[in-house]
Amino acid sequence: MSATAVQPIGPALEPPARWVRWLGWGALLFFVASQATGVLISPPDRDMGHLQKIMYVHVPAAWTSFIAFGVVLVASIAYLWKRSERADLVAASAAEIGTVLTGLTLALGSIWGKPTWGVWWTWDPRLTSTAITFVIFVGYLALRAFVDDPERRARWSAVVGILGALNVPIVYMSVKWWRTIHQLQSSPSTVDSEYALALRLNAFAFLFIFVYLLARRYRAAKVERATEARQDARALGEGA
Amino acid sequence: MQSNAFVVAAYVLTWVVLGGYAAYVWRRFVRAERALRAEEAPRHVTARAGRPGHELGGAA
Numbered sequence: 001m002s003a004t005a006v007q008p009i010g011p012a013l014e015p016p017a018r019w020v021r022w023l024g025w026g027a028l029l030f031f032v033a034s035q036a037t038g039v040l041i042s043p044p045d046r047d048m049g050h051l052q053k054i055m056y057v058h059v060p061a062a063w064t065s066f067i068a069f070g071v072v073l074v075a076s077i078a079y080l081w082k083r084s085e086r087a088d089l090v091a092a093s094a095a096e097i098g099t100v101l102t103g104l105t106l107a108l109g110s111i112w113g114k115p116t117w118g119v120w121w122t123w124d125p126r127l128t129s130t131a132i133t134f135v136i137f138v139g140y141l142a143l144r145a146f147v148d149d150p151e152r153r154a155r156w157s158a159v160v161g162i163l164g165a166l167n168v169p170i171v172y173m174s175v176k177w178w179r180t181i182h183q184l185q186s187s188p189s190t191v192d193s194e195y196a197l198a199l200r201l202n203a204f205a206f207l208f209i210f211v212y213l214l215a216r217r218y219r220a221a222k223v224e225r226a227t228e229a230r231q232d233a234r235a236l237g238e239g240a
Numbered sequence: 241m242q243s244n245a246f247v248v249a250a251y252v253l254t255w256v257v258l259g260g261y262a263a264y265v266w267r268r269f270v271r272a273e274r275a276l277r278a279e280e281a282p283r284h285v286t287a288r289a290g291r292p293g294h295e296l297g298g299a300a
Contacts, residue, residue, distance in 0.1 A: 035251065051243045054250045061254070104257045111250045115243055209258060213265060220269035223276050230279040
């Protein structure tokens with residue numbers, strides 16, 4: 001095992017930063033207020049009626065998953081460059097949250113698709129490329145679960161993380177590059193001004209939730225890694 | 241009426257997934273913290289055992 005080659009992280013059991021707790025409560029309140037704005041204040045669409053309100057959870061979930069995979073990309077490159085254990089754990093934490101958000105995006109899209117397109121699923125370029133990204137990152141998490149050597153696990157998952165994150169621009173551009181039944185990219189500038197406020201609020205709400213979950217998940221990963229290092233050291237000591 | 245059911249399902253699913261994941265992260269941290277303290281516990285016992293007069297220090 002060559003785990004000693006990586007830069008170690010700091011003390012694992014140091015108390016959580018106060019800003020994380022405040023961010024958690026703030027993000028929860030902001031999330032409730034944003035959802036209430038979307039459901040109760042935003043008017044129903046002329047064609048879709050109240051179904052349009054699914055946009056306020058579907059689109060922010062998708063955007064935030066893109067941000068999560070962007071963090072995976074940067075942290076994975078940082079790991080391969082600096083061999084920093086911290087970068088590896090940040091990448092792993094962001095990848096897990098990004099996978100959850102991508103799964104949520106697919107499920108919400110399916111719930112929206114059934115009443116509007118008439119089907120739960122279709123092999124449309126946007127849906128298919130999103131599903132491929134989801135499968136890649138499920139593979140990333142499986143890889144981390146099955147490789148015992150911390151350095152090999154970090155190196156291999158950094159490569160998979162970079163390849164998975166490079167799929168995100170393909171997902172984003174798929175609605176322009178190929179014929180698709182999915183609408184073009186949604187943004188506050190492409191939706192009606194009456195919907196822009198709720199979309200912006202929910203996008204920030206998801207972003208705050210993501211930052212909070214990332215801080216919490218990173219802390220759990222740091223403690224798990226410290227435990228793993230002690231178990232490895234003890235096993236090596238007993239074996240000697 | 242039916243379209244409202246899809247909207248409710250979407251919002252309920254969002255809360256269940258995000259809340260469930262937050263609970264999972266919390267449980268994982270608690271378990272990891274317990275495991276780390278358990279890993280560090282024998283070392284404390286050994287350190288105390290080395291002190292003169294301690295019951296684990298032996299008859300000598």
